[in-house]
Amino acid sequence: MHLDTKAHGPAIAGDASPATRADATVTLHIHRFDPTIDPVARFDTFVVPQVKDMRVIDALHYVYETLAIDIGYRWYCGTKKCGTCAVRVNGRETLACWEAAELEMRIEPLRHLPIVRDLCVDRQPVEDKLVALETWLVRKQPYQVFPEPIDINNAEMLRPTLDCISCLACYSACPVLDFNETIPFAGPAALVHLARVALDARDAGGRIATIVNEAHVHHCVSCYKCEEVCPAHIPIVSRAIEPLKQLAYTQSPETSRHASAFIDIIRRRGRIEPMLLVLKTQGLAALRRPRRAFRLIARGKVAPLAAFLRRPIAGIVNLRHYFDQKS
């Protein structure tokens, strides 16, 4: 473990319980907004008594029962199963039923979704995406036998995606969805659901075009913000999004020009030559910005001649062997 972890230990949000006293309180700044009557959103502040092992949802319940009966928030199971109570606490997505109450909390609704009222969001845009991506198994042949045998390795590959409780915390945390009007992207939640069916050996959906052109899997920036907030601890990037990219690359390499170009360059040179990568990925479109290209060359960031002539790394012959072996 490196320094940051060793020195501080994992940060525990809301570790307020040990200090609990009879007169201790928790302060909530709750996002209030009713789109039918409010021109803008506001934050209302409530101070509630702190109790032992208090969760965010307990504080919200207290506010609802004693201070503001009109407050809008959603919950059902209270035990991390139903995925309905996800909110943002001090800027981070979490399940209200699972997160310890902090002494001072700014509680906001999930991002990237229309607000119904206060902390309640309209899940419809995501439901629409799931329908558009056909996130159900497509079967074109009748079952050979029943019950149908399931391949253990395939089941193991799918297992993490089955843990999703559709709380949409990841959908809120994803920075690419901040710009969904200009950058098309299905978002992590929808990609988890898509992976669950696309990676299933029984599926006959023929999904490459959907993965690449409708879900826009290549617009995932690999920032891992989705993994950080997922209450089910699903490795969303490495067990859902990357396998979808792998599927697209192996079944239809022309849909993954960047990956194909990348692998080809490392195979030949041992390391990446950024100028060649951009040229191979974008084609002539790479020349759209002559001013930038000129400045990059002037500052020595790009050296066109060297990019073509640079010698491969030492031991390149051995390295190529790994690319040419079938694993």
Add this chain to the structure above:
Amino acid sequence: MTSIAFYPGCSASTTCTELGQSTRAVAARLDINLHTLHSASCTGSREVRAADPELFVTLNVRIIALAEAEGLDLMTICNTCTLNLLDAKRRVDTDAGLRERVNARLASEKLVYRGVARITHFLWYLLDDYGEAHLRQQITTPLTGQRVAAFYGCHIVRPPEHFGFVDSRNVRSIERLADILGCETIDYSGRTECCGFHCSAENETVPIKLSGRHIASAQDAGAQALVTPCPLCHTVLDTFQDDMATDLRRPLDMPVLHLPQLVGLALGIHRASLGLERHIVSVRRFVNGVKGGIR
């Protein structure tokens, strides 16, 4: 003199040669012997790891095995390389079958992965191995009065399974280093946010949209420069900054320093040895603000 195997990565020999140059200059000043792994390949960035996971593990474990052959720990200067090496190490350390297959492939080069080399980033090396107190003694030109904004990037703080943060915003290592160097750090929206680099070849609108607002936030908070431990973040923040300014319809003009460059300034290393003239956004004003550091 302590020695460590040095994995420079691709950027330090192409788009960010100033990163390799400044790392070597700082290491020389601190009497750290960098044993460069010349036959190390690319770690595969995000592309190989998705397209061909076993090749990805092989490439990375090979790099670790090269360090182990020298009997040294392994140091990187790139976030994504760091995560890739840690990830591949985790995979072979927890899957005996995979480890056997990879070692069988490496045998053709007489390499063997034993799992003894530690993987560290230059940032962690300075604080953990070289030591905060030791580094503090070496500062000749404290960066007093300079205000920088740390831009950590993603792959040195997330995913949680590798770095241990429940909330990655709690990372403090660059702030601690900046304190040793004598400069102030400011808080702003981009500290642990994504620069969008890994979509830049596919669609450069992604990094331009993702990063512009963070540079604006740092500017509004009074930062005189950004400092980043990752050459990929640097490439986006420096190279695309003009487009971000156009997109946001406001001037930005925010210098972006590589972490070793900031350290080098505080160590009094000549600016020409730090490659400071190679940036797209000029760092001159920031460097000239370093008292006694104008050489």
